[in-house]
Amino acid sequence: MLLDLRTTLATVAMTALLALPAAAQTVDVLHYWTSGSESAAMRVFADAYKAKGGTWVDSAVGGFDDARASALNRIAGGNPPSVLLDNVGEVAAFANQGILSPVDPAIAAQLAPHLPALLVKRITVDGKLYAIPVDIGGGNWMWYSTKAFKDIGAQPPKTWDAFFAVADKLKAKGYVPLAFGGQPWQEASLFYNVMLAQGHGFYNQVMTNHDVKVAGGPAMLKTFETFRKLTAYVDQGSEGREWNDATAMIINNKAAIQIMGDWAKGEFLRAGKVPGKDFGCDLAPGTQNSYQMVVDLFDFPKVSKADGKAGQTLFESVVADPTVQAQFGIVKGSLPARNDVDIAKADMCMQLGEKTLQNPNSPVPNFEIALTADQEGQVKDLVSQFWTTPAMTAADATKQFASIIAQSND
Structure with missing residues (x-):
């Protein structure tokens, strides 16, 4: 390009x-x-x-x-x-x-x-x-407060396991680990990032090839399990929050990380913040070789x-x-x-x-490209229900997700 x-x-x-x-x-x-x-x-x-x-x-x-x-x-x-x-x-x-x-x-x-x-x-x-x-936006971006990570003496996470390892330290310093807006589309966006972190090949098998067996397999189960763990690291005021208000939490050093598309950067720039100094940017944990x-x-x-x-x-x-x-x-x-x-x-x-895009193998489709509008809506509903319903198991969610992907082959 x-x-x-x-x-x-x-x-x-x-x-x-x-x-x-x-x-x-x-x-x-x-x-x-x-x-x-x-x-x-x-x-x-x-x-x-x-x-x-x-x-x-x-x-x-x-x-x-x-x-x-x-x-x-x-x-x-x-x-x-x-x-x-x-x-x-x-x-x-x-x-x-x-x-x-x-x-x-x-x-x-x-x-x-x-x-x-x-x-x-x-x-x-x-x-x-x-x-x-x-x-061509990227859906798998991580925006972070440079101050927050300086305060805890740690580097921004490259994997979700690394995120969980620093999250409690961030909490102890008074930061919300994950700036988040509890709206269905934001829940779905975070979910697809966690899914992509399970592997570029896995993601493509599901989203591009619509492989129902893989969509119902262990990597998808791990996706839902990891996604559920993230609910413990958002603040109680997240429900209904707009995405740009979540970005403001990073800008104002109230939160440490936001997983959001590259449109979030516009909010930092509009606030007069300088990338690499006032805020950091990297691809989302586990997705460094992919561009959604x-x-x-x-x-x-x-x-x-x-x-x-x-x-x-x-x-x-x-x-x-x-x-x-x-x-x-x-x-x-x-x-x-x-x-x-x-x-x-x-x-x-x-x-x-x-x-990242210079590698011809790095691009992967966002859900809007990979799924029909009806499937997209069904996944959004499923993910939102799972995020807000602790009693819903990852196994049940995985089974429902696979049935939605199966519609691509009907």
Whole structure:
């Protein structure tokens, strides 16, 4: 992915698209990026869009689930947003339902060769691209307080066993060992990190190959057992906490570690913190040779008004631009989706992510890429139930998880 920012979208077709009359270009962008750093990242796109003469309507709805409900209600009511921040797992389903318009062919042809092949496959229906990815985030990041580990005279853990070994020392020093938000999606995110720590090959057998036997085997049992132990190292106020509020616990040196995607870095940067000095970054315990891809993308509900259609095309050209993606990545904390963007001046955390991705065997799919939206929801429900129900055994949870994976083979 080491690349050249001078790469542009300079084709005759693209130039013509950007020359559309400004008054005829409007986008209504429905999204759930409402934290401080996420809002700042979205402004990169908004500013670039408006600089091209377009009119931007910002329809922010807090929380993925609420944003999704709002989008579906608007589509059903005949007033769809023209741009939707979406989940990889939903794109093909929405396209097959006739909800979405494909990406402009000229933009799609220019963009697709610079995206991961696995990702292109998931967002292509009948030979047409139906979404524009804007970043390749990593879901398996560990953010930590440098002060906390200095206080206990220990190094940040490289394995979960090492985490448990230092957790009581952190507690004794007054730190919450694991900053956490008890929301179903955060519980699922932590679970998949623990699962990945059981082995890159194991994770791929389950998530990529959908091997039901492995999904119900001893490594999955160990995943649930380790996950259960982590419940003892979060604070009593974790239930319902937003992810960025958990990040603030690290920023304010109240907690030692947060396992969260690289969007968390944006919160540190927004608070004026310096990586390597005020906070540390590393891949999550046991996952140092893996990169769990988390993708943010936009898709485009069908609209009838001419200014909305023209606005969609202008938006597509703006967010597909490698220069804009580079600017966005710096604010958001993630790597650009395009593989032709120069990140040589990026911070140490982004450089670590890039270095990890240089190994072609390191990427593994996030659940949004590996599972259907229905399976994703079932796993989320199962994991949340297990996290909050001490009486539920790891063996029972493992059996239920395997049955969900089996649906991939039906």
